[in-house]
Every structure is written in structure tokens, then in C-alpha cells.
Amino acid sequence: MANTTSVAIRKKQLETRLNELNVRLHGIEKTLDKLPPADVEDRATEREEDEVLEGLGTAGLKEIEMIEAALARIKDSVYGECTKCGEAISGQRLDLLPYTPLCRNCA
Ligand SMILES: [Zn+2]
Numbered sequence: 084m085a086n087t088t089s090v091a092i093r094k095k096q097l098e099t100r101l102n103e104l105n106v107r108l109h110g111i112e113k114t115l116d117k118l119p120p121a122d123v124e125d126r127a128t129e130r131e132e133d134e135v136l137e138g139l140g141t142a143g144l145k146e147i148e149m150i151e152a153a154l155a156r157i158k159d160s161v162y163g164e165c166t167k168c169g170e171a172i173s174g175q176r177l178d179l180l181p182y183t184p185l186c187r188n189c190a
Contacts, residue, residue: 089174094157096181101150104143146182153182165189 156162163172165186172186183190 090157090162093162093177093181094154097150097153097157100181101147101154104147104150107143108147149182149184152184156184 153162156164156166163177164170165172165188166184167189168186170186170188172183176183176187
């Protein structure tokens with residue numbers, strides 16, 4: 084497992100990126116003007132937002148899901164371990180893809 088300091092840095096990176104994506108997502112929501120105000124903590128609302136994003140490109144949505152999964156792994160203290168083989172994911176790889184669940188061999 085990665086050391087606490089580097090995980091704290093990754094967490095910050097992931098949260099910053101998630102915020103950016105959410106801002107974009109809320110912009111989309113405003114444009115469509117048909118959903119209630121979103122609470123990012125509200126899972127039901129997130130699902131509605133998922134539907135909004137459908138057809139507008141799923142790349143951002145996919146990234147949000149991966150970031151949320153990565154944040155969950157940080158919470159469970161398993162961040163930085165490959166979810167497939169359990170090996171440590173290299174710091175170099177995490178620099179490029181901080182939310183990746185897989186090591187280079189498994190990706
Ligand atoms: Zn692996």
C-alpha cells in the first residue's frame with residue numbers, strides 16, 4: 084500500500100478533479116433546466132444526472148465513477164493496490180491515472 088502522505092496527495096487530486104467534473108455536470112443540468120437542485124451527496128440525484136449525461140458523452144461520467152471508486156478505496160485503505168491481482172500500482176502510473184483500479188499488467 085502507498086504511504087499515507089502520497090495517498091493524501093492523490094485524494095486531493097481526485098477530489099479536485101471530481102469537483103471540476105461536477106461543475107461541468109451542473110452546467111449541463113442548468114442548460115437542460117428540468118432537474119431539481121443537485122446535492123452531490125445524494126445518490127438518487129446522481130443517478131438522474133447520469134441520465135442527463137447520457138447522450139452528451141459518457142467519458143466524464145465514467146471518470147466520475149472511477150474517481151468515486153478510487154475515493155472509496157482510499158477510505159478502505161486499499162488505494163494503490165490493483166483490484167485484480169492485489170499488487171501495488173506504481174507511483175508513475177498513479178501520477179498519470181490517479182483513479183486507476185488496475186496495475187499496468189492487468190490494465
Ligand atoms: Zn494487477
